[in-house]
Amino acid sequence: MSVLKQIGFGAALVALLGAAVMGQTPTTIKLATQAPFNSTWHKALVDMGADWTAKTAGRVKLTVYPGGTQGDEPNTIRQMRVDGLQGNLLMAAGLSQIDESFNAFGMPFFFQSDEETAYVLQKLAPTLEKRLEAKGFHLLCWGSGGWVQLFSKQPLTTLADVKKAKLFTSNGDDRMVQWYKSNGFTPVALAANDIVAQLKTGTIDAAPSPPYPALVLQMFRDAKYMLDVRVGPLLGALVITNTAWNKVAPADRPLLTSSAKAFEKRIMADAPKQDADSVATMKTRGLTVTTLDSKAAAEFRAAAEKLAVTMRGNMVPAEIYDMAVQERDAFRKTKGK
């Protein structure tokens, strides 16, 4: 074989190999979440990733960054917009940063039960997904973090107590902060993974949280009281950028969606039991659970109705708000009670 031929042969081989490798370059999806390291959500995400890789024969890979290691929600969303990250398991606060219609699920005391929430979510989902799509994000599935309760350093027994407490609110949405302030609360905006530290230093003395993170993050060591008031369900959603979604081969997309739906089912099914178990565990370690007496409860309910209305057209787009109220009331008429 002449030298030239050898070179030609070599070049062809390199080109072929190169083409083969290029064709198989896996799509890597970097996914951030605030869910704590080794929490049930983190584990479920890692399992889902393994499922993706298996189902697509390695064409899609998932790396999960738990516990806010990639930054808080506003920051991880920014990174997604420039394609630094591709996926995110977001909570209502983050979702509403992308589209404010998700604030409908952040209205305090708006929902009363899992069934009610599920019903309204199912009715609103198509609209919400479409709105996300328009902002460049594809919704893979929903998630729930359980019911948000109020954890505090001092017992909270009346609405006045709650308003007086320095209350954690999610960083990145000053309108929410102003909304709290104008309704007489004392909000302090922080990153979610900063709650524990700032409870200790006294920057905040109460934080709304579902029981499970309160347990995992050891929030209850400083916030020794939990007011069982069910502020609202912690809605979550697994989103991926449209850019990344379009890079996935069309044939692979249903595979990813079906794994994500399995993830959703697992998370949703776990949530109520997780709430109960976490409260039980924390009680054995010194948590005191308080409930409202009937007078205070009535006070909360009356305030809740007023609070929700102030969000209409301001924090929550009017049409979404009306839809949510309509569906919720419809559920309460037919199936509730």
Next chain:
Amino acid sequence: MRAAAVRLENVLGTLALGGIMLLPLSEIALRQTLGTGIPGAGPFAHNLTVWVGLLGAAIAAREGKLLTLATGEFLPKGWIGSTAHLIGGLVGSAIAMTFAVGGAAFVESERTAGDIIAVGVPVWVSALVFPVAFGVIALRLVWRASPSSAGRAVAATGLVIGFYLARHPELLEGHALWPWLITILVAGVLGAPIFALLGGIAMVCFFVDGSPPAVPLIKAYEELTSPAANLAAIPLFTFTGFLLAEGHSSTRLLRALKALVGWIPGGTAVAAATLCAFFTLFTGGSGVTILALGGLLFPALIKEGYRERFSIGLLTASGSLGLLFPLSVPLILYGIVAQTSAIGQTVSLEDLFIGGLLPGLLMLGLVALLGVREALRSSTARVPFRAQEAASALWDAKWELLLPAVVLGAMITGVATTSESAALAALYALVVQRFILRDLPTMTDVLRVASDCIALVGGVLLILAVAVGLTNYLVTAQIPDQLIEWTKAHIESRVVFLLCLNLFLLLVGTVMDIFSALVVVVPLIIPLAQAFEVNLIHLGIIFIANLELGYLHPPLGLNLLLASVRFKKPVLEVTWATLPMLGILAIGVLVITYVPWLTLGILDWMGRLETAVP
């Protein structure tokens, strides 16, 4: 034209600094009186910190004050030195350019998304400072790369290279990283600014990983505006220190200290060391202390009969003594960085302040001990104690002495948070220096001090801003996890781990200034320390004590270089003079490291010590 641009820059920077100071103060006032606040006061103050940092960095670039590795100082003059300088400028400007392009992409993405800071002001307006400042820095690095226009033309190719790479990061994707790393490291050794070294490494790592140039900018924005990190304290405390250093505060304080301790053998030496500690506390950089106080204290010591060698050694070492005391800027910075990296564990500033007390006194005590010994050996003058002089000197220095009381008092009584008390300190110093003592006779003087301060702070915040990008890359590549695995596999005992840490930090402290060192190294060490169950407050004190030592360590210790400039002595002579101090402080560091009680004892006694979170 140029003068107008310079003025605009200074004025904008000063306005931003004023905003950081006044927003939290108005918030305190409104909260105490009307029970309301300013909408978005917090977010706006945080965004102004971004502006102070970036404008300050541009000013620092203008003045040639961007922090560099100490290695550049040792290059021979002549063509070798100027070529090295040119290479440093070329690579530095290329890297600054990639950040400018990344900043532009960040602004563009924010304009599309429309995120709001507060009351309708969009994030992109604030983010605009990134592409502008980095662009200006890139141009200035080219300008300063060479005195000749041919040299500048060569350096200007850096702008083109940086722009092109940042627009086409996919060129690097999946390719080898090491040629880029070597280029950047060499440029760093040759005198490219530290921000370019760290930022450049972060950028090429992201490019090779397939990420766009906007990512490190977004991380920088997050860090600079994070309410938890609350970086505003850094410019504010530095401004306080600069205001005090500017006037006759040092003379008044020295007189008060001498009146109090002058009767002890070595009293003046002790007083000088204490005074240096006090100033370093606020300025954060020991360099500032040597430059500001060296001129006052050196003649004072010589006059009282201290040997020249001892005096130089004392002042060189004292420049870093204050760093362990409450409110010290590096201590605050450690708390900030550690809190960001220590997931699930608390690093409270108050605990750090308390923890640093005894170790700080130990270090100061050790230096004082040498002072006493020196006084006994040579025949130095002693001032007899006179109650009247003491009282009058103390009264004369009452405004300065009240400052720590005002700040700590506001914090303890809960009138102000830690961050707000920084604003309070700055306002206090400003009012005292400008209106009561009138050390700064005109507003023009205040503006000059402010822009000096902004240039220093800008240099520091710039490094912080780009270093988070690097840290983020390490997280993304999951390197800390691997580092923990490796260390756990190779180092078994905590004592060996601490010993390695001591040596490592000595090395780091030798080549880097304390701010860069904290920002880069702390996030890497925290997970290791957690694995070896080292208390994070103790770790912080070890870090700072150790880095103090690095300042004095030959051949590259920063204090040695600065003292050599200030006292007009060769570096070797200063090094020789400082050796006894280095020795005794090394003993101090070892005691601090292996006697955790020194740091944790008081905390434990106060019941503030928690068992580490599992």
